[in-house]
Each structure stands twice: as structure tokens, then as C-alpha cells.
Amino acid sequence: MGMNEHDQTKYIFAQSIKDLMAKQPLDKITVTDIVKHSGMTRQTFYRYFQDKYDLVNWYFEKLADKSFRQIGNSSTLKEGLVKKFTFLLNDQIFFMQAFQSKDYNNVENYDYQCILEFYKQIIHNKIGDIPEDIMFLLKMYCHGSITMTVEWAIRGMKESPEMIADLLIDALPPKLEDLLSDLR
Structure with a gap:
């Protein structure tokens, strides 16, 4: 292409x-x-x-299309998350810097919106309208995931993508686990 x-x-x-x-x-x-x-x-x-944040988010979006957005083509959440963390690792300097920005338009906020929409879509496809209690858990989980992703990036991405994926899956609240463990 x-x-x-x-x-x-x-x-x-x-x-x-x-x-x-x-x-x-x-x-x-x-x-x-x-x-x-x-x-x-x-x-x-x-x-x-x-502005520069718009540029950074555009680039993130391009990378996301190549990796994270492919999660839906993965059969499990683990596969999808490993893809995501591998793509962050492949552009390590960029993400270590991008995730340190404290601007409101930064990648951290952008990534939060991306994964929230992504998980909402998966759950919606399975059960239709998302009940408030599930929505609360999902937002909380996405906030936690991004915070830990940022911490991983800023500390130099020492743990493997597989390990981070496993840790994030272990952190899923049981009600979400039922809805997200398989993505189809």
C-alpha cells in the first residue's frame, strides 16, 4: 500500500x-x-x-492501526495486549518521552480513550447496552491499565510484553474477565 x-x-x-x-x-x-x-x-x-501533541497523537494513531487495532483480529486478550506492548517496545524512545508529557492532549489521555472505546465495543457486541456497574469497572480498569503502561514505559520497559500482558489480565475484575477473556 x-x-x-x-x-x-x-x-x-x-x-x-x-x-x-x-x-x-x-x-x-x-x-x-x-x-x-x-x-x-x-x-x-x-x-x-x-500543535506538537496533535502530531504525536497522529503518529500514535498510525502505530495503533498497525498493532493495537489488530487486537480484534487476535482471538484472546493476551495476544492483543502482547501485540500492543511489543509495538510500544519497538518505538521505545518515542513512547518513553510521549508518556512523560503532562499536557492534557498527551498520549496517555489519548490511549485511555482508545482502549476504553475498544473494550466498550467488545462488551457491547456481546451483551448490547453496557450496565452502569460494568461501565464503572471498565473505566477504572482502563485508568489503571494506562497508569501501569505509562509506568512501564517511563521505567524503561524492563518487563517483557508477555509479562505485562499477564499482569494486566490478572488485574481484570471478575465481572470484566467474563466479558473480555475471549474477544470474539
Whole structure:
């Protein structure tokens, strides 16, 4: 599948911010830095992105499509989670930095929304409307999952994707486990 020129341009900015993130925290990087490093114009940057967080989230989205979104094609939650953590590990510098950002539009909040929607969809497909008690457990579980994912990333991703997946599955509340243990 060929990339269109818009995506190619966006990837140039993504590569630029990744290079910069290898040297300094995301919150300190400016659009000017990104533009200079990429050799593109400021105008071009703003044609595609509102700000640097928009760029980071776009890149996260692209990575998610290649990995996390494939969870639905996995037969078990474990397979899906291992895919997700493997993809984070493959872009370790980027995610260690991205997850340290405290901006409201950061990847942490974005990832929370992604997994919440994803799990809601699975549960909805199985039981229809989601009761309030299950919704509460799901939100709480997603918050906990993301917090632990961020901690894992920031500490340098020492545990294997398999181990983190197992730990997150162990942490599932029993009512959710019944609904999420197999994804089909």
C-alpha cells in the first residue's frame, strides 16, 4: 500500500519529532524546532497539525492501526495486549518521552480513550447496552491499565510484553474477565 504525499509529509514531521525526543523532553520541544529539523515550512506543519501533541497523537494513531487495532483480529486478550506492548517496545524512545508529557492532549489521555472505546465495543457486541456497574469497572480498569503502561514505559520497559500482558489480565475484575477473556 503506497503512502500518499500527505502521509509522507506527516511522517517527515513525525521522524523529526522522534529525533528531537531522543535528546529532550516533548514538553520542551517547539514547533520551530520540529520545522527546522524537518526542513519543512511552518505553514506546512500547521496545514496538517494543530500543535506538537496533535502530531504525536497522529503518529500514535498510525502505530495503533498497525498493532493495537489488530487486537480484534487476535482471538484472546493476551495476544492483543502482547501485540500492543511489543509495538510500544519497538518505538521505545518515542513512547518513553510521549508518556512523560503532562499536557492534557498527551498520549496517555489519548490511549485511555482508545482502549476504553475498544473494550466498550467488545462488551457491547456481546451483551448490547453496557450496565452502569460494568461501565464503572471498565473505566477504572482502563485508568489503571494506562497508569501501569505509562509506568512501564517511563521505567524503561524492563518487563517483557508477555509479562505485562499477564499482569494486566490478572488485574481484570471478575465481572470484566467474563466479558473480555475471549474477544470474539
